Amino acid sequence: MHQRLLKQLVELSFRKGELNRQEVSKIADALNRQQLKAYIGGLKKRIKKETIYVDLAAAPSQKLTEKVTMLYPNKQLVYRVAPELLMGMRITDGDNVFGLNLHDRLETLRQYIGE
Amino acid sequence: MVTSDEIIKQLESRLHAFNQDLRSQNVGKVERNNDGIITVSGLSKVEMGELVIFDKGARGVVLNLDEDSVSIILLDEGSQIKEGDTVKRGELLLSIPASDELLGRVVNPLGVILDGKPQIKQGKNMPLERIAAGVVERQPVDTPLKTGIKAIDAMIPIGRGQRELIIGDRGLGKTAIAIDTIINQKQQAKDGKEVKQVYCIYVAIGQKESSVAQIINRLKEEEAMDYTIVVAATASDPAALQYLAPYAGVAIAEYFLEKGEDVLIVYDDLTKHAWAYRQLSLVLRRPAGREAYPGDIFYLHSRLLERAVRLNAANGGGSITALPIIETQAGDISAYIPTNVISITDGQIFLESNLFNIGIRPAINAGSSVSRVGGSAQTGTMKSVAGKMRLGLAQYRELAAFAQFGSELDETTLRDLERGKRLTEVLKQPQYRPLPEPLEVISIWSVNNGLLDDVPVEDVSRFEQELHEYMQTRQKKLLATLAQGKKIDDETGKQLIKAVQEFKKGFTK
Incomplete structure (x- = not known):
């Protein structure tokens, strides 16, 4: 399927920033297996673009969730617990990763000293 | 001896200098792994030609920047790379660590040591891709790079800073010319006190490992490895490494x-380099x-x-001379890649299979070969003896073809034919025997002055060898005069005639 057409179909599947079941069903019925696979991949990428993943060493407090929501007002936030971070958090915004945690800081320090 | 206190102090000073600002990373996820090409989504800030690092430490280089994905060629073993693996930016362009310790060593295009000797300490990172020096920084080629091969130094002279293509079919001696040139740079170090040492780099692209090993052994035997570096990307290496070599x-x-030195670099060969690039490009769609x-x-x-x-004095005065090698098929120099490279270089040395088969080795076709730098890359001595040699040789070849029909020829023509035969014999040269310029000139x-006219053609080779031995033992002063590089004047000419005639008295035919 042509990339441009695929993007248009993916955009048409969203209403007011959310995936519309009826539109998705209508589009999916018109596609063959290979096209459907590409369409699903496109939907996943689109959703991922709108989603911010916040990895925390422990469960988030309300104060923290309010602050993060202020930083990303128009995005969907997904909170995950990642004990290996030790302290702090890691924010993944598309292909940008912000390391605000002890694990990443120690890793960076280790690489710096190793150089 | 460094004490533990000193080590801790060094670490503490590095800690103070540690930048504590928030660091963000631009990452990607592996989507596909085809034939050494990894397709990655994300990496929106990566640059073309940038180094990237995979989860397990494998490295790659970005070669394609598409709208939603990036194509990366693998530089290391990539069998463990799977879909979903994270890829991070290396934030530096691909480079190789270079230092004086590389002399005498064999490395791959990433700087990994291949000769089994100890690792080289971190050198200066030199980028693989770099814009060439501009017009203002350069100066014309005016210093000879002597190959030690009579046919080339006389008729197709190469200068420092020139690009001279060596082109011919397989098995005609292209690599042999390059290796003889490398070996000849050793003589410069001994005899030419005023001439800078030329460092040599031999780049093996897509060749058999056994061939590369043979070349390295030969260079070691001739004591040429002391000033030579071998960069090897053999046939079993990925196309990416052959492309980068x-x-x-x-x-x-x-x-x-950059240090102001002169360097000779041999690319053996660019045909395989083009094949490797074609393979990569086809896989990259x-x-x-x-x-x-x-x-x-x-x-x-x-x-x-x-x-x-060739840089001017204000920019260090150093030079890089390139000897690219191209392999043709059935002598076709009008094919795509040969014509491309011929149009880029400053001349070509064309090897012909007909000449090789009749025993003329090196099998250089003087008519098709050219050096666009010409006499500027010759000393006065060589220029004075070789000035009309190419024309003379071409005329002889025309005459020889004509004489086959057995027609009656006048005395002058017969003399020219005989002299041409002897000139052809003199221009033959065994492999791994480059000559210093004074002996080439002699x-x-x-032969040009008729001193070999009375020597049978089949004895010319032996005559020449014994003449060289005679000159090196009995006429050292004359050799020193010729080594000065000045035009041969009447006085020197008389000394030469006297020396050769003296030698001829003792020569048994």
Whole structure:
């Protein structure tokens, strides 16, 4: 399927920033297996673009969730617990990763000293 | 001896300098792994030609920047890379560490040691891709790079900073010419006190490992490895490494160039380099052009060869001389890649199979070969003896073809024919026997001035060898005069005639 057409179909599947079941069903019925696979991949990428993943060493407090929501007002936030971070958090915004945690800081320090 | 206190102090000072600002990373996820090409989504901030690092430590280089994905060629073992793996930016362009310790060593295009000897300490990182020196920084080629091969130094002289292509079918002695040139640079170190040492880099692209091993052994035997570096990307290496090998070689050459040194770099061979690039481009789904090569195949070689340069004194005065090698099929120099490289270089040495088969080795076709630098790359001595040699040789070849029909010929023509036969014999030279310039001059001068006219053709080779031995033992002063590089005046000419005639008295035919 042509990339441009695929993007248009993916955009048409969203209403007011959310995936519309009826539109998705209508589009999916018109596609063959290979096209459907590409369409699903496109939907996943689109959703991922709108989603911010916040990895925390422990469960988030309300104060923290309010602050993060202020930083990303128009995005969907997904909170995950990642004990290996030790302290702090890691924010993944598309292909940008912000390391605000002890694990990443120690890793960076280790690489710096190793150089 | 460094104490533990000193080590801790060094670490503490590095800690103070540690930048505590928030660091963000631009990452990607592996989507596909095909034939050494990894397709990655994300990496929106990556640059073309940037180094990237996979989860397990494997490295790659970005070669395609598409709208939603990036194509990366693998530089290391990639069998463990799977879909979903994270890829991070290396935030630096691909480079190779270069230092003086590389001399005598064998490395791959990433700087990994291949000769089994100890690792080299971190050198200066030289970028593989770099824009060549501009017009203002250069100066014309005016210093000879002596190959030690009579036919080349006399008729197709090469200068420091020139690009001279060696082109011919397989098995005709292209690599042999390059290796003899490398070996000959050793003689410069001994005899030419005023001439700078030329460092040599031999880049093996897509060759058999056994061939590379043979070349390295030969260089060791001739004590040429002391000033030579071998960059090897053999036939079993990925196409990505074969593609990068020449650029790695010239990056190392630029390290020495920046120090004001002269460097000779041999690319053996660029045909295989073009094949490797074609393979990469086809896997990257770039549009295929003529003979399935990508559209930028010319640029692949032009940007490489433009980095061969002669810098002016204000920029260090160093030089990089390039000897690219191209393999033709059935002598066809009008094919795509040969014509591309011929148009880029400053001349070519064309090897012909007909000449090889009748015993003329090196099998150089003087008519098709040319050096666009010409006499500027010759000393006064060589210029004075070799001035009309090419024309004379071409005339002889025409006459020889005509004389086959057995027609009656006048005395002058017969004399020219006989002299031409002897000149052809003198220009033959065994492999791994490069000659210093004074001996080359003596051989060519003797035959051009008729001193070999009474020597049977089958004895010319032995005559020449014994004449050289005689000159080296009995006429050292005359050799020293010739080594000065000045034009042969009447006085020197008389001394030469006297010396050769003296030798001829003792020569048994």
